[in-house]
Amino acid sequence: MGLTSFLKSRLVPEALHKQINHIGKPMGTLGYDPWGYNNETFKYGFSLTKPIYEKYFRTEAHGVDHMPAEGPVLIVGNHSGQLPIDGLLVGYALASREKNPRIPRAMIERFFPTVPWLGNLLNEVGAALGDPVNCARMLANNEAIIVFPEGIRGSGKLYRDRYKLQRFGCGFMHLAIKYKAAIVPVGVVGCEESIPAIANIKPLAKALGLPYLPVAMPVILPAKVHLNFGAPMYFDGEDISEEQIKERVEQVKTEIKRLIDKGLAERKGVF
């Protein structure tokens, strides 16, 4: 047995192989989809995320069954923690649920596709460029997509602003209405404490072409993570004003805030 086969047999046991294949994501003949998702790479990613999800962050996911089994879905949550660990954990929670698992897509910052190796790797495990056109095409293909409408305003915020929801972009609501997609709100608690940042070195970040550069400890702390999924929200009406869109975004934001508060009330300690 070669090294590759050995590693594969250890990382991707037969049961996992069958589990992921059973989800039946639409792909081309060589196992890729148009955005670069690759089933084989996803299996490795899933296997490597398992201990991170279960052992390191000891993640507790509640209400994961609220996620519709099929059709277009936007999983909308609060963004935090400098690195997109929240997206990883939400994705794993949905892909590993027992009944009707789904492999959600994540919309990533425009910076990532320009980074060698990392950009392709993220694509292969299901992430795609956070572009409204991409999101629309994926919804049209009945995908489930993880969206953080706060964007870098949320992930790059400092520790002192933890659990304060930043301004939400409205693009996700327009898309949800247009593609009749369910919005599943999720409140993420714990990621704020995984990389607490005390400052952001903006000039250096700008010079390096990074969205932000936090002053933080060079470790990811094993804070316990609580994920609270809410009931799906449906919005209809084609031709509505931007004011009404904002009201609906506020409704989603309020629900996410409620789910965050629920998670904060549930947790007995940061770790």
Add this chain to the structure above:
Amino acid sequence: MTDATTKQRKPHILVTGAAGALAQQVIKRLRATCSIVAVDAREQVYLGDDIPSYCIDFNQRIFEDLFRRYPFDSVIHLGRISSSQLTRMRRYNANVLGTQKLLDLSHKYGISRILVLSTYHVYGAMAYNPGLIDEAAPMKSAGLSADLIDSVELENLANLYLWRFPELNISILRPCNIVGPGVRNTMSSVLSSHRAPVLAGFSPMMQFIHIDDMADAIVLASQKPVRGIFNVAPDDWVAYQRALKICGCKRIPVPSIPPVLPKLISRALRLRSFPAHLMDFFKYPVVIDGRGFSEEFGFKPKRPLKEIFRFYRDNKTPL
């Protein structure tokens, strides 16, 4: 009414770019049912006694004599000089001015169907490209590379004629990478080589269409006069480096940071199969949505990626 008038007349078709493998596949499919005249600006090719073949520059006055001599019904314009051939100026003359002459003559002589072969390169390769680019997406390549300006200009020109002269029934086809036996473009040279350059850390999603499938697509389109712009690509995708692996190419990584470095290397070494102006196509995905064409013309590619790559794996000699 005489027999001669009741007998159905074969449609007359002018096929440009006749020296290319794709044009020859198209001619092979149409020669039984149509009267074909072949023309190429580069060389004269022998295509059998039944097919008149000419080597004419479209910008020469003698080109009009073809229209005077043959009562063409359709034009299949496959004679676009690819971005890796000739100089910018000569390409501009051939692709833009030559096409303009072709379209003017088509209008003058009452042609009722024109197919123009373009390329997916017109969309341009950049990090912010969404997946499944449709035909309405902007053609960004002119702003990204001066070597692709003529390709965009050719399309703009065809577009202009498409709307100004609807009776010409112009369709512009933007295929993904055309590959397969006899194809001499950049991608085909890369896949058929023993050692293929890759940008370290980048393996963009790509689409490939077999030359026979592309020829089928052109024949289908030539038979249905629907105006418009259409992407032509199968619903199948593969990462570039994976494609090379399946084709049996040894991957040679080229430093990718800073972005100017691989371009300098390409220019310094004069890598024909890895030209500097197409470098970003080896870095960022340009995945097009071919569903519009498939639905409109009932097109379904028959050769899967595995078959395409098997050909390159089994034929590791320069084409």
